[in-house]
Amino acid sequence: MTSSDLPEPVEETAAVPAATEHLSVKRFETTFSGPLPPPSDLAAYGQISPDLVERIVTASEQEREHRHRMDLEQSRRDSYGLVAGFAVAVLFLLVAAWLINGGREVAGVILGTVDLVALTAVFVLGRHSDDP
Template sequence: MMAQQVTHYEGPIPDPETLNRYEQIVPGTAERIIAMAEKEQSHRHEIESTVVSAQTSDVRDERKAEARGQWFALVFCTMAIAAGTYSIHAGHPGWGVVLCGATLASVVGIFITRRNGKNDSPPNHTAEPTPTEQAESEQQ
């Protein structure tokens, strides 16, 4: 019969017994392993901070672009309705009705599809794990 002992630990730093054995074999190894773990943790925090900052910036840019688009749409609709009204008063009721009607129909259509959720596109942020979550899953 044969006996086998298996030791398992999780994380960048081994259990105290193993760490002590490393230290006995090569003096200073325990300190180097702990320093390496601290450096790795600092690096992970830096990466997470960078990712969060980038995501925040992306959301801010998306909101600005959406607001800009709404202003452009307002200006365009106002100009189209003004042109349609002018066409009606200038003796071209057909063109005026088409301009005003198409503009109003487009705006109403956009509001209806937005309200029903048909035009809601999913955010382009992926559901990827953070660097820390990824590292933790690799350790398991």
């Protein structure tokens, strides 16, 4: 290869500063908690449709009533569970006493002990639930 085959050298130029652009992004976010949006949002909904605000408020009231009914039903179910658990525990103790009285002391003592240990475990450890 000869020097005539090589490309011409490029003259060095002064460094040109790169043009910079600044881009700003502003983000506005509003949040609310509760069954109803803020009054300003409700007013905006009212401008879209006159009956929209009333429908939103009615839906919120119905949701509240439904939630109260569900909470009451859950409370009743919990109470029934406590009563049923107590009845089973008393029944086991009565059967244990009957077995002991009938001459089967070992079986009665084992049944009574298991019953009392189970009751104690429930009260000491408590009831673990996945409910929030």
